[in-house]
Amino acid sequence: MSARISASVFTSHVPAIGAAMDLGKTEEPYWEPLFAGYEPSRSWMSENTPDAIVLVYNDHATAFSLDFIPTFAIGTAAQFPVADEGWGPRQVPDVVGHPKLAAHIAQSVIQQDFDLTIVNKLPVDHGLTVPLSLMFGQPDEWPCPVIPVAVNVVQYPVPSGRRCLELGKAIRRAVEAFDDDLDIQIWGTGGMSHQLQGPRAGLINSDFDNAFLDRLVSDPEALSATPHIDYVREAGSEGIELVMWFVARGAMNDLAGGASPTQIHRFYHVPASNTAVGHLILENAG
Amino acid sequence: MGLKKPYLDVPGTTVFDADQARAGYWLNQFCMSLMESSNRTRFLADERAYLDEWDMTNEQKQGVVDRDLNVLIGLGGNIYFLAKIGATDGRSFQQIAGSMTGMSEDAYRAMMVAGGRSPDGNRYLHEWSGSL
Numbered sequence: 001m002s003a004r005i006s007a008s009v010f011t012s013h014v015p016a017i018g019a020a021m022d023l024g025k026t027e028e029p030y031w032e033p034l035f036a037g038y039e040p041s042r043s044w045m046s047e048n049t050p051d052a053i054v055l056v057y058n059d060h061a062t063a064f065s066l067d068f069i070p071t072f073a074i075g076t077a078a079q080f081p082v083a084d085e086g087w088g089p090r091q092v093p094d095v096v097g098h099p100k101l102a103a104h105i106a107q108s109v110i111q112q113d114f115d116l117t118i119v120n121k122l123p124v125d126h127g128l129t130v131p132l133s134l135m136f137g138q139p140d141e142w143p144c145p146v147i148p149v150a151v152n153v154v155q156y157p158v159p160s161g162r163r164c165l166e167l168g169k170a171i172r173r174a175v176e177a178f179d180d181d182l183d184i185q186i187w188g189t190g191g192m193s194h195q196l197q198g199p200r201a202g203l204i205n206s207d208f209d210n211a212f213l214d215r216l217v218s219d220p221e222a223l224s225a226t227p228h229i230d231y232v233r234e235a236g237s238e239g240i241e242l243v244m245w246f247v248a249r250g251a252m253n254d255l256a257g258g259a260s261p262t263q264i265h266r267f268y269h270v271p272a273s274n275t276a277v278g279h280l281i282l283e284n285a286g
Numbered sequence: 287m288g289l290k291k292p293y294l295d296v297p298g299t300t301v302f303d304a305d306q307a308r309a310g311y312w313l314n315q316f317c318m319s320l321m322e323s324s325n326r327t328r329f330l331a332d333e334r335a336y337l338d339e340w341d342m343t344n345e346q347k348q349g350v351v352d353r354d355l356n357v358l359i360g361l362g363g364n365i366y367f368l369a370k371i372g373a374t375d376g377r378s379f380q381q382i383a384g385s386m387t388g389m390s391e392d393a394y395r396a397m398m399v400a401g402g403r404s405p406d407g408n409r410y411l412h413e414w415s416g417s418l
Contacts, residue, residue: 066318
């Protein structure tokens, strides 16, 4: 036996969602529809808790200032503290890593020509903790280890969708070459349409988002060729975060000649604060 | 031949590229310092004195004092860095984003609840000419 990727999860990581949970606002009318959309996900999660999650997210000027801006980075530490982003740290558990698998993935992926930056000191922000909260609720500790994979989407140019898809394929090959019998999920986070800056702030494009959700499932190779300017113009300057979803999608079986994944759940909601929230769960066969 | 910057044609939007990052380096690094609680306290106690510890332009310092995020973005600030000023003031990201739109807080919130700003009429600079 070896390790394998059983499923991919895609979700926005809006900080206000974390704040709503932390402050007990989830049953307010503003938030109730959003959290209702994640109820099926939490049920599925409780029956499909993996041995580890490779969680693709972006750092929002938290661990990476302008001192260092890695395009792709992997967290290989045993533990990742929850960062203070300026409002005080979220009151959620610290994130436990999987140093052995992370080191294996780093070595394998670098040898497949992806120059990952290896990071051992990585305070994690809402980009990583909000997806965990959405999928797991509010446990005293997260139910499984997490390997953070950080993608630069803050300083332009960010990596292309195509490059992200190929990184996902490389991560899949790395996981399958790991000797321990482990059930691994890969999560892609961020998006969907949103713009947080300038007089155009508040842009939402539900047509773009829903077409993206359709094609991410059915035709990810073609979708990954979408140029950056299309995200900026159509989905807002911060909608560019969607490139990170391709890392998770690229790790699924069908992109390595296997069967198409099964769509377990799909959800879309506007708004969470400034942002359109999108969510998918895809399961590999067998 | 220079690099292509197709995003310069998007209205009301500044893409944080390497040129912006260079102009805004110290402004953004100042913002990073506000991730430490003790620095937030010190900044709020005497903003000018705190800002004078950083190698920022006078325009950047004034933009911080004025909390004018559009000005700061024009001077090389990035929203994820600038948000730390808003966090220091105890403001939400929705208040921070809305402050750049010329809309009241209530009007911005209502626009978002109603589905957000449509991309129609907001894709190209020429669509905004004469309106701002």
